[in-house]
Amino acid sequence: MKTPEIFIAGLGTYLPELFDARKAVALGLYDGEDYEWYGWKSAAVAGDMPAPDMAVTAARQAMRRSGLHPHDLDLHIHACGHEQGPEGWSAQHYILRHITDRDIPSFRVWQACSGLIGSLELAACYLRAVPERSAALVTGADNVGTPSFNRWDFGIQNGVVGDAASAVVLSTTGGFARLLAINTGSTAEVEEQYRGAEPLFPPSLTVGRSIDFKERLAAAGGLEETVAEVVRRQGELRTEIALRTLAEADLDAADITRVAHVFTGQESYLKVILDPMGLRPEQGLLDFGSRLGHLTVNDQIVGLEHLVATGQVGAGDHVLIVAHGGGVSITCAVVRIEARPDWSRTSSPLT
Template structure:
């Protein structure tokens, strides 16, 4: 979808300190062989800071940088992968309450690790649907450091998770970057691989059953065969929607300056994502992401913030955001940098 007249006016992140992966190995939390193989050097750890509080922090930074009044806000969308707080409680309204007293709609989006980039499509469509609407706030946050979960052993490939929050303001007011296009799709037939043999009812969280993705994958045809099937199907569709997003942005793949993507410690994993699109890994963020871990919904926006803040992209440069979540949900967005904002080095 082309997104005429939609800009990024603000962007913000909350990124906790990184814990060295070697320390996790020494504590017995991270398998030494996995550390050697997967290439992660650390993970961002938020301690006992709740995910919604991190989202508030990121959103405040986004509004501060935007210089745009909160009164412009017409929509809030919040994304996360893990539980945000008490069951039956709406984290999105907690975030909104700490930012404004305006009675704008706030929605929670669950698209696994595609939640935040996937929200670009929803928010842009919402703004374009009415001339009276001006701005949408997107937030994403996760703290995976719960007592019954080991961030160093997610159970499937690329499995070290970090904590973070990030935020973007999409607006019809001119901003430091322009959103040129967004695309989204689903490989719904892959949901059974992520479900495994677990019963749908009662939900595992309600009976204290721990999430074990490796066990679920193994319940089908074995972990390696199942992962290969998911990667193949996901890769085909991801390549298609990435090229579609570039075509709708009226640019060629050669005009993509940088790419933000799911963080990984392995160059080979990143090549699987980028090679079919025709983009080399040097345009990605391999080294930046290695000490942070996979930040669930936040990798792409944290990466974009890093590129702009450090001056690695500037006016006229194009950034491709590629996201996938749970093997099932995929989104891409193309952003063009309009000018270097005051907060960038």
């Protein structure tokens, strides 16, 4: 989908302190062989800070950087991969309450780890549908440090999981970057592998069952075979969507300066994503992401904010955003930087 006159007016992030992966090994939290093989250096760990509060912090930064007033907002969408608070509670409206007193719609989206980027497409559609609408806020946040989840043994995507929040302000009136095109697709048949042999009722969260993706994937016909099939199927669609989105933006791979992607500690994993698109790992954020862990819905916006803030992209540069989640959902977008914003700086705690 082409997105004419949809701008990125502001970006915001919240990153907690880093927990060294070597310390996690010493404490028995992280397998030593996995540490040596998968390349993660550390993970962002938020302690007991609630995910919605992290989202509020990121949203306030994005709004401040956008130059827009909270009353300008016409929509809020919040994306997450993990529970946000009390069961049955509306975390998205908690976030909205702390940002604006306008009675605008606020939705929560669950598309696993592609939820925030997928929400950008929904927000762009919402703004384009009615000429009087001018701005939307999209947030994402997760704190995975719960008793039923071991961030050092995620089980899939070579995974160590970090905590973070991020936010994007989309505007029809201007911004430092343009959203040129965005597309989303699904490999719905893969849901079976992620469900495994677990019953649909009662939901695992309500009976205290811990999350074990390795067990679920193995139940679908052998762990290695199942993972290989998921990777193959997801990779085919991800490449198709990325190339289609580039074409809609009137670009090809040679026009892309950098890529904001799911974080990983392994160059080989990043090559699986980028090689079929005609892109190189050095265009990505391998080293930066390996110090944070996989930040669920937040990798791409944390990465984009880092590229802009540190001056690694500037006016005229194009950034391809690639997001996939839960084996089943994929969104790709192309952003063109129009001007370096005044909040951009030349250095960062994580350069």
